[in-house]
Structures are given as C-alpha cells and as structure tokens.
Amino acid sequence: MTTTMAQDWRAHARRLADDLERAGKLTDPRWRDAIRAVPRHHLVPSYHRQNADGSWWRISSGTAEGLAEVYSNTVLITALADGPTGTTVLSSSTQPSLMTRMLEALDVRAGMRVLEIGTGTGYNAALLAHRLGDEHVFSVDVEPELVELARQRLAVLGHHPTLVAGDGAAGLPEHAPFDRIIATCAVPRVPWTWVEQVPPGGVILTDLKPALGAGSLVRLTRIDSDRAEGHFDPTYAAFLDLRQQPGGNPAAGRVDRDHHHAEHRITAVDPRTPWTSLVVWFLASFGLGPGISYGYAGCSPDGPRSTWIATPDGSWAEISLVADDGQHQVTEGGPRRLWSIVEDAHRRWRDWGEPAWGRFGLTVTSDGSHTVWLDEPGHTVAVLAR
Ligand SMILES: C[S@@+](CC[C@H](N)C(=O)[O-])C[C@H]1O[C@@H](n2cnc3c(N)ncnc32)[C@H](O)[C@@H]1O
Structure with a gap:
C-alpha cells in the first residue's frame, strides 16, 4: 500500500460513515466516530471474492479497488476452508450497515462489559473497544488462527481487548458477568449459559436460526432467574452458523428424490415464497423440523426449473417454478408432505396480516424451551421444544 493510499483510508472511512448515516443505519454520533476512527483495511488486509464458476480469488485491501470496497457497505469473505464437499466460508467481516444496526440495538453505555461471540477479523471488537475501552470488551472465536491474527492486528492499533479461542456457545464464564452479549454468528438455539452470564436487565443480541436460512436477529433481555424475552429486530440478518469446532460444519445428509414413488398435485403458493418471504420460511421450519436442506433442480438455459426441500427422515418436495394459471406442480415423497407444512405457514402468516420480523418475539426459559x-x-405461534 502506498503512503498516499494508507492516508486515504480516513477519507474512505468518513465516507462510509456518511453513507451509513444517509441510509439510516447509523444514528448515534459515538458509533459514527468509531466507524471513522477504526481502519477496517488494517483488520481486513485481504478478502476473497467468488467467480461465477464457484472458484475464489483473493483481493488485497492495499489496491485502490480493494480500499474502496473495504470502506463500502459490503460483507467481505475473509477465511475459507477446503473440505470433502468443496470450499466453505469460515469467516467474514459483516456488512457495516448490519454491524452499526446491531451495535446501536445493543444500547451500550460507558462502563458496560460486552462479550462478542465470533471475533472474526476483530473489526467489530475494535469498534467496541474504541467506544467502551479495551478492558470492557471480550471476544471469542472457535478458530484459533483468526483469534491470533485479530490479536496481533488489534495490538498494532493499540487495542488489547480480551480475546479467547474456544466455542462461544459456552460464553466466557471466567469473565462473566457481562452487561451485553452480541453474537455475530447464527445459533440454532440461544444457549442458556449466555443468559446466565448477564444479570437481570442484561441484553443478548443474536441471529437465531433453528433451521437452514430460517430465522433472524433477536434481542433478548434477561427478565429473571429463568426467563429471557424480547422482540426480533426489524432488520433481517443472516450470519454464518456457529460451529462446534474449528473447520467446516458437517454437510447435511443427502435425500434421494425418487420420482417413481411420489405423489403429484398443484399448489397456489409460489415456491419462491420460502426464500423471498423469510418470515414464512421461519414459521414453516418449526413444522419441518431440524436438518432441512433445500436447493434448485432441473437446470435449463433459462435457469432452474424447480426448487426442492428435504428433511433427514427422507421426506422431500419438489415444486416447479413455472406456474400454469397461478398453479405450480408439486411432487412429494417420503413419510411427510413437506410442502403442506410450508402452505400452512403461508396461510397463517397471511391471516395475521403478513407481519414482518419486528412483530415477532421470543421467550427463552431455563428448561431450554x-x-x-x-x-x-x-x-404463541411456534415452540421449539427442549
Ligand atoms: C461473521 S463472522 C464474525 C465477524 C466479526 N465479528 C468481525 O467483526 O470480523 C462469524 C465468526 O463466528 C465464528 N464462529 C463460528 N462458530 C463459533 C463458535 N462456536 N464460537 C465462537 N465463534 C464462532 C467464525 O469462526 C467466524 O469468525
């Protein structure tokens, strides 16, 4: 990076803050100061971009193009892993508008102690440290190398928050209590141990995804010794899933869609609904159960011809994307009729007036429900049993 370019980052960071303000994603002047003051390019010295054929290439933040992108409202893929099913994303620097939205929703005040689950690049930890002071910031990541890199890069900036390598699902009991816990990875359930590590009135902000792609950001306040409760945030969020150990998560088991032993019918529910109406997909996921997989099928020059969903019990549904008079062909096999579950969720959501995320809330109790x-x-609209 040339000296001029390195100096340029301040102008870029100011522009990013201005853009976020204009977009209504940054309203607190103290977080604006943090965005202006923390050099994202230093914590993200390079990132990966994917080609249309699925391959990846690396871009240096030291180039003019890289520097401009690092200070734009863009998520940056920062760590990849090669596994038996191909390359998976291990870490990313979250889209800045989502970061500022979450930091504001966290509602921190001077003197508060904050635990972040998912250190990644250390950029979010740096923003927190800038605002609250190093001694009030704790961050944990399951990838030891990422924690070490973040530690070194933060130290160059003069920041020394407490960074730990380990499974953030356990929180950091040795440093508890915290006033706030912010998770920048998605959890299938809110670990009760997080609730135990904040006092009554303490806040937990996390992406709750009980199933693949199904869920969003929820802000819970600890009410008493056995309950935490709060609304989903109006802003939709999709984070990388929490992993129990370093490296990729195991791939979902494959379900064969045997069209010879299948039932056929039609549906008026557009198969794009789960993907374009994420609230419906969330509601449907409770009936579909854990381990959902989905994808597209029947590739043609005009794109895929159908979508499919499947569950580990061998149930599957394939729905044509092309409609005939508003009706789509449905083919279903296995023990359960999965598309009926999606149709039912869609019907209930419509009956309630098509509510967005902000109207939903969550109660978590000490028995895990x-x-x-x-x-x-x-x-109550859905329950995840213990
Ligand atoms: C979206 S990235 C976090 C971005 C980060 N806050 C930043 O500012 O760069 C999600 C991170 O969660 C981490 N992660 C996944 N499972 C985890 C776990 N069980 N405990 C802690 N961190 C985990 C990943 O390694 C990844 O770095």
Whole structure:
C-alpha cells in the first residue's frame, strides 16, 4: 500500500460513515466516530471474492479497488476452508450497515462489559473497544488462527481487548458477568449459559436460526432467574452458523428424490415464497423440523426449473417454478408432505396480516424451551421444544 493510499483510508472511512448515516443505519454520533476512527483495511488486509464458476480469488485491501470496497457497505469473505464437499466460508467481516444496526440495538453505555461471540477479523471488537475501552470488551472465536491474527492486528492499533479461542456457545464464564452479549454468528438455539452470564436487565443480541436460512436477529433481555424475552429486530440478518469446532460444519445428509414413488398435485403458493418471504420460511421450519436442506433442480438455459426441500427422515418436495394459471406442480415423497407444512405457514402468516420480523418475539426459559410469539408474549405461534 502506498503512503498516499494508507492516508486515504480516513477519507474512505468518513465516507462510509456518511453513507451509513444517509441510509439510516447509523444514528448515534459515538458509533459514527468509531466507524471513522477504526481502519477496517488494517483488520481486513485481504478478502476473497467468488467467480461465477464457484472458484475464489483473493483481493488485497492495499489496491485502490480493494480500499474502496473495504470502506463500502459490503460483507467481505475473509477465511475459507477446503473440505470433502468443496470450499466453505469460515469467516467474514459483516456488512457495516448490519454491524452499526446491531451495535446501536445493543444500547451500550460507558462502563458496560460486552462479550462478542465470533471475533472474526476483530473489526467489530475494535469498534467496541474504541467506544467502551479495551478492558470492557471480550471476544471469542472457535478458530484459533483468526483469534491470533485479530490479536496481533488489534495490538498494532493499540487495542488489547480480551480475546479467547474456544466455542462461544459456552460464553466466557471466567469473565462473566457481562452487561451485553452480541453474537455475530447464527445459533440454532440461544444457549442458556449466555443468559446466565448477564444479570437481570442484561441484553443478548443474536441471529437465531433453528433451521437452514430460517430465522433472524433477536434481542433478548434477561427478565429473571429463568426467563429471557424480547422482540426480533426489524432488520433481517443472516450470519454464518456457529460451529462446534474449528473447520467446516458437517454437510447435511443427502435425500434421494425418487420420482417413481411420489405423489403429484398443484399448489397456489409460489415456491419462491420460502426464500423471498423469510418470515414464512421461519414459521414453516418449526413444522419441518431440524436438518432441512433445500436447493434448485432441473437446470435449463433459462435457469432452474424447480426448487426442492428435504428433511433427514427422507421426506422431500419438489415444486416447479413455472406456474400454469397461478398453479405450480408439486411432487412429494417420503413419510411427510413437506410442502403442506410450508402452505400452512403461508396461510397463517397471511391471516395475521403478513407481519414482518419486528412483530415477532421470543421467550427463552431455563428448561431450554424457545417460544415464538406475535406482538406479545402469550400469543404463541411456534415452540421449539427442549
Ligand atoms: C461473521 S463472522 C464474525 C465477524 C466479526 N465479528 C468481525 O467483526 O470480523 C462469524 C465468526 O463466528 C465464528 N464462529 C463460528 N462458530 C463459533 C463458535 N462456536 N464460537 C465462537 N465463534 C464462532 C467464525 O469462526 C467466524 O469468525
């Protein structure tokens, strides 16, 4: 990086803060100061971009193009792993507008102690340290090399927050209590141990995804010794899944779609619904159960001809993307009729007036149960049993 370019980053960082403000994603002047002051390019010296054929190439943040992109409102893929099923993403620097949205929703005040789950590049930890002071910031990542790199890069900036390599699902009991816990990876359930590590009134902000792609950002307040409760954030979020150990998560088991022993019918629910209406997909996921997989099938020059969903019990549904008079062909096999579950979720959501994320809430109790409600606790719409 040339000296001029290195000096340029301040102008870029100011522009990023201005862009986020204009987009309504940054309103607190103290977080604006943090975005202007922390050099994202130093914590993300390079990142990966994917080609249309699926291969990856690396871009240096030291080039003019790299520097401009690092200070744009873009998620940057920062760590990859090669595994039996191909290359998977291990870490990324979150889209800045989502970061500022989350930091503001966290509602921190001077003197508060914050635990971050998912150190990644250390950029979010640096923003927190800038605002709260190193001694109030704790961050954990399951990838030891990432933690070490973040530690070295933060130290060059003069920041020394407490960084730990380990499974963040356990929180950091040795440093608890915290006033706030922010998770920058998605969890299938909110670990009760996180709730135990904040006092009553303490806040946990995390992406809850009980199934693949199904869920969003939820902000829980610890109410008492056995309950945490709060609304989903109006902003949709999709983070990388929490992993129990370093490296990729195991790939989902394959379900064969045997069209010879299948049932055929038609549906008026557009098969794009789960993907374009993420609330419906979230509601449907409770009925579909864990281990959902989905994808596209029947590639043609005009794109895929159908979508499919499958569950580990061998159930599957394939739905044509092309509609005939508003009706799509459905082919289903295995013990359960999966598309009926999606249709039912769609029907309920429509009956409630098509609510967005912000109208839903979650109660987590010490026995591990998660109850999703609409507008207020009591109006239960889905339950994740223990
Ligand atoms: C979106 S990245 C985090 C971005 C980060 N906050 C930043 O500012 O660069 C998600 C991170 O979660 C980490 N992660 C995944 N499973 C984890 C676990 N069990 N405990 C802690 N971190 C985990 C990944 O290694 C990855 O670095």
